Amino acid sequence: MRLRQILATAACAALATGGAAFADVTVSQSNSPDLGLAEQMVSLMGAEHATVKAVPESRLAALAMGPAPKEQPKAEAGAKAEAQPAVPVLIRYEDSFLAAQPAPKGDAQWQCLQQALYFESRGESLRGQFAVAEVILNRVDSREYPNSVCGVVKQGGRNGCQFSYVCDGYSDVMRDRQAADKAGRIAAIMMNGAPRGLTAGATHFHTRAVNPNWARQFPRTAAIGAHLFYRQP
Numbered sequence: 001m002r003l004r005q006i007l008a009t010a011a012c013a014a015l016a017t018g019g020a021a022f023a024d025v026t027v028s029q030s031n032s033p034d035l036g037l038a039e040q041m042v043s044l045m046g047a048e049h050a051t052v053k054a055v056p057e058s059r060l061a062a063l064a065m066g067p068a069p070k071e072q073p074k075a076e077a078g079a080k081a082e083a084q085p086a087v088p089v090l091i092r093y094e095d096s097f098l099a100a101q102p103a104p105k106g107d108a109q110w111q112c113l114q115q116a117l118y119f120e121s122r123g124e125s126l127r128g129q130f131a132v133a134e135v136i137l138n139r140v141d142s143r144e145y146p147n148s149v150c151g152v153v154k155q156g157g158r159n160g161c162q163f164s165y166v167c168d169g170y171s172d173v174m175r176d177r178q179a180a181d182k183a184g185r186i187a188a189i190m191m192n193g194a195p196r197g198l199t200a201g202a203t204h205f206h207t208r209a210v211n212p213n214w215a216r217q218f219p220r221t222a223a224i225g226a227h228l229f230y231r232q233p
Helices: 002-017 033-054 057-065 095-099 107-120 126-141 149-153 178-193
Strands: 204-207 220-224 227-230
Touching: 033 057, 095 178, 107 126, 107 149, 126 149, 126 178, 126 204, 126 220, 126 227
Parallel strands: none
Antiparallel strands: 204 227, 220 227
């Protein structure tokens, strides 16, 4: 049975490459259907043998062995699997939720956000601190401001620093460990892509104790604790 399959496959291959052709099949003029069938079979077998002889032995061997299995591409030495994108965290503005998050850590950008939250809003509620984080990250996303957290919080201007703690002359050491831990956790959550649902895209905020000129020009988007939030038109 295997030989018959090989012979038939070889015949098809020879036709495809133009190396041989079947002999014409003659049809018997006899009224006996059996005789006509026998003549056709003899003619076909002769054509098959002629075709097989025309196929090189190497080709026949390849047909008998069948196609070689495809090799799966090997990973290069030292190659690492692609990192999966972080899954955004759905925020609950509760101390228990924050405490359940992994210990805060990160790169220089995370440290800049942690420090900004510590010095600008550590006396605020969780919502107030998350809201300040939203403002900083909204600025990072805006074309009007630097495209990094550190660039945003350290940006200067005609009237001094954008964030007062940067140029107030005091040391920027975070001495309250509990407040620093909380700011670090908030920074990590927000930098992992958590939703910004508190300030409606705010890019500015100020305390209720002051009234800057731009506050009369920008639409206010939220009021949380001691801070009022605005979006730059």
